[in-house]
Amino acid sequence: MASIFKLDTTGHIMLAPRLFLASTHLLQRFTCKISAAVEPAVLTDLEQAVIKPRKHPGVIRPNHIELPKQLSDTLKRIVGDHPVRKVLRDSELLNRYIKSRHPPPTTLEIENKKRLIVEEINAKMSLDRLATLSPEEAARWQRKRELEINKRLDQRTYAWKRIEYGAYEAIVYAIGRAAQEYAVMKRVLTELQLRDERFKPRSYFDFGSGIGTGMWVASELWRDSIFEYYNVDRSREMNELSELILQQGQENKQVELRNVFYRQFLPAIDTKYDLVVISHTLFEMADKQQREEILLNLWRKCEGYMVIVEEGTRRGSELVNEARRFLLHAGDEHAGQTLAPCPHDLRCPRLNDLADRTPCNFEISYVPLRLTSESSGDRKSSVYSYAILKKGIVEDASRTWPRIVRPTLVRSKHSICRLCTEGGNLQEVIFTASKHGKAAYSCARVSRWGDRLPISLGTPQIKPKKLPSEPETDSKPKSTEPTELA
Structure with a gap:
């Protein structure tokens, strides 16, 4: 019998392709199939052409946001006599710094880092050497060792500090962050308005209100x-600038909104508010204990919805999910549920895998503020993480619809959606018209990152599929070149 093996010039074992394929009949590959049924009411509207697929009820708008002209003109006005180029340069630096921030390291994180550093130093400066040194030499050697440990610990520990905003810094923040934060808040609060049309808040509370971007959006949607x-920000200059913006940059102009209040600290009274917002503020808190104390205080003041928003970085996503989990377990008297983005109240599946550094975030497109003719008016995009919590029970029948958590991949005759499901899992579904129906396929094809799909997913069915024992034959001759085994 002729040998099926052959050695190439490097001495590697080679196998002819037909014999290699014939030998793989013992191997198996696994395929995953999952059913997807469109919600009956939505399916009826689609079939009767009452709505088009691109306007199905799971689509969240808007995807691209621009500052209203009045706000844009006001922000240009508040720059005043400050050099425009300097303001733009400083705002860009501030924006980069905010996007790269970490929360303060915990005591446990510092202890773990120090333990690893001590192990490194022990390998380099063994404690066994102390027995061979005189008392004075041992003391000097020990001090040198401690200095090296502390030096490495300082180098590897994030040096957190709170950002202090004076009058100039507040203007820099407004110029660099207003368009982006307005777009994020417009997207988040618009989803709340669409999901609960009966929600008509009578009062608004913003902790860490900054220049008032959340208030601008809330006043547009529920004026x-x-x-x-009620706005709370520890920076007096931020509060003054926020009020000046409401006056359209003119100090003597009457504010159009009614009953706008500013404070530097949380009020001690137990007044309840229908809509409570904490946006881009969690990074400013000194430790986890302070975050939990403030979050619980805000949750007690909430009588309707609480909105938490942060940068869409890994750290920002972790802080939002930490806050969400803490409030959902705050006790029966403060019971609540998640409205968005999660279709469940379970732990975020992104955080279950510690090796996965992918944040739970979403993307928004916006037009940056143009201060000069040289400023770019092109679109920019930003990622954000958020959570909308309802005090009490969420009365939304569509709450369990899966959320698209990454850009939809549209391909020929199929579309791939990465979904977060009501079971607290991440599920990838390849939609085709033949397997899932025209309605489900059309909805998936036009939906974007951040939208929800008005479907119910079945249980994934995984079944083995054997590879063919013989390759398919065709009219073209097969190559007889040997194939290298891995």
């Missing part, structure tokens, strides 16, 4: 119902 805006 007729909100009668009180």
Whole structure:
């Protein structure tokens, strides 16, 4: 019998392709199939052409946001006599710094880092040497060792500090962050309005209100119902600038909104508010204990919805999910549920795998503020993490619809969606018209990152599929070149 093996010039074992394929009949590959049924009411509307697939109820708009002209003109006005180029340069530096921030390291994190550093130093400066040194030499050697440990610990520990905003820094923040934060808040609060059309907040509370971007959006969406805006920011200059923006940059101009209040600290009174917002503020808190104390205080003041928003970095996503988990377990008297983005109240599946550094975030497109003719007016994009929590029970029948957590991959005759499901899992579904129906396929094809799909997913069915024992034959001659085994 002729040998099926052959050695190439490097001495590697080679196997002819036909014999290699014939030998793989013992191997198996696994395929995953999952059913997807469109919600009956949505399916009826799609079939009767009442709605088009691109306007199905799971689509969240807007995807691209621009500052209203009045706000844009006001922000240009507040720059005043400050050199425009310097303001733009400083705002870019501030924006980069905010996007790269970490929360303060915990005591446990510092202890773990120090333990690893001590092990490194022990390998280099063994304690056994102390027995061979005189008392004075041992003391000097020990001090040198401690200095090296502390030096390495300082180098590897994030040097957190709170950002202090004076009058100039507040203007820099407004110029660099207003367009982006407005776009994020517009997207998040618009989803809340669409998901609960009966929600008409009478009062608004913003902790870490900054220049008032959350208030701008809330006043646009619920101007007729909100009668009180309560803003808390530890920076007096930020509060003054926020009020000046409401006055359209003119100090003597009457504010159009009614009952707008500013404070530097949380009020001690137990007044309840329908809509509570904490946006881009968690990074400013000194430790986890302070975060939990403030979050619980805000949750107690909430009588409707609480909105938490942060940068869409890994650290920002972790802080939002930490806050969400803490509030959902705050006790029966403060029971609540998640409205968005999660279709469940379970732990975020992104955080279950410690090796996966992918954040749970979403993307928004916006137009940056243009201060000069040289400024770019092109679109920019930003990622954000958020959570909308409902005090009490969420009365939204569509709450369990899966959320698209990464860009939809549209291909020929199929679309791939990465979904977060009501079971607290990440599920990738390849939609085709033949397997899932035209309605489900059309909805998946036009949906974007951050949208929800109005479908219910079945249980994934995994079944083995044997590879063919013989290759398919065709009219073209097969190559007889040997194939290298891995």
